[in-house]
Amino acid sequence: MIINLKIVGDDMKQIKNSRQRDMILQALKLSCTHPTADELYQTIKLQDAHISLATIYRNLNLMDELGIIRKIPMGSAPDRYDPNAKKHAHISCRNCGKVCDLELSSIDAVEKELMTLTDFCAITYDVVFTGLCAQCQKNQKKES
Amino acid sequence: MIINLKIVGDDMKQIKNSRQRDMILQALKLSCTHPTADELYQTIKLQDAHISLATIYRNLNLMDELGIIRKIPMGSAPDRYDPNAKKHAHISCRNCGKVCDLELSSIDAVEKELMTLTDFCAITYDVVFTGLCAQCQKNQKKES
DNA sequence: TTATATGCAAATGGTTTGCAAACAA
DNA sequence: TTGTTTGCAAACCATTTGCATATAA
Secondary structure (H helix, E strand, O other): OOOOEEEEOOEEEEOOOOHHHHHHHHHHHHOOOOOEHHHHHHHHHOOOOOOOHHHHHHHHHHHHHOOOOEEEEEOOEEEEEEOOOOOOEEEEEOOOOOEEEEOOOOHHHHHHHHHHHOOOEEEEEEEEEEEEOHHHHHHHHHHO | OOOOEEEEOOEEEEOOOOHHHHHHHHHHHHOOOOOEHHHHHHHHHOOOOOOOHHHHHHHHHHHHHOOOOEEEEEOOEEEEEEOOOOOOEEEEEOOOOOEEEEOOOOHHHHHHHHHHHOOOEEEEEEEEEEEEOHHHHHHHHHHO
């Protein structure tokens, strides 16, 4: 791991390796569904029956702060996590909850416009679109 | 109020007027801070000491579903509410929590790009940028 | 008269935290 | 040795829900 220091208040905190953190990062990297903390917990429990959900949360939060992974806030649904820390948007299905990655080149223009409109600085964003995925569209047609 | 029907499952639900709902909508319209449910509760309690927080939540959710107001999901912080139901983005200060409205014309292009990239339909979005507001930037300089 | 809305209190559920023991460096 | 991480259980807290009562139409 490249980053091994975390700034807490005025001083640095050393980050030590941990078997659990490695497992969590590996499981997240192998996933392709932007899993929730609990979904990761269920998966990892198969390898290590004694791991705690609190450990999952602590490490996901830590790695999010360090910029190794990204937390995707999902409104009222549980947060999801993305092994790809590169800035990108997401779209989630309001019916089945599935989350897909979006590479939107036009979003750069939005960031630029934003700069001219506001006196905020150090701007980041979480863009989560919501819609109905192709699969759920089909299913809805069948039902009616 | 224009809309007075709500679709629940297969049938319509009549919406009845209520003194409480009127108070909540009025308080929200008079606000300019995108208040949380609890902030509205504190304000409205001054007029009606017996109003319940559950009533605030029920009515805010109802009016959000009816498109009269908008709920702004704030990630880990409590949801905020906006009397302006027109589609627009927000930026919030990561330090003091303040939320400001943003009219971003360039966001239309993002929606268009999105249409060409995905097979999702019925797309809505909640765009919440996060940054440091001018006031908090000043305060941070003073401290250091 | 009948369905909808309310107030209250209790439940929910994702997430965080306190603490003593385990572990990394 | 020293500070960080873990597992467990309990706490947290925004939000929702069950239920009897009040209210709108």
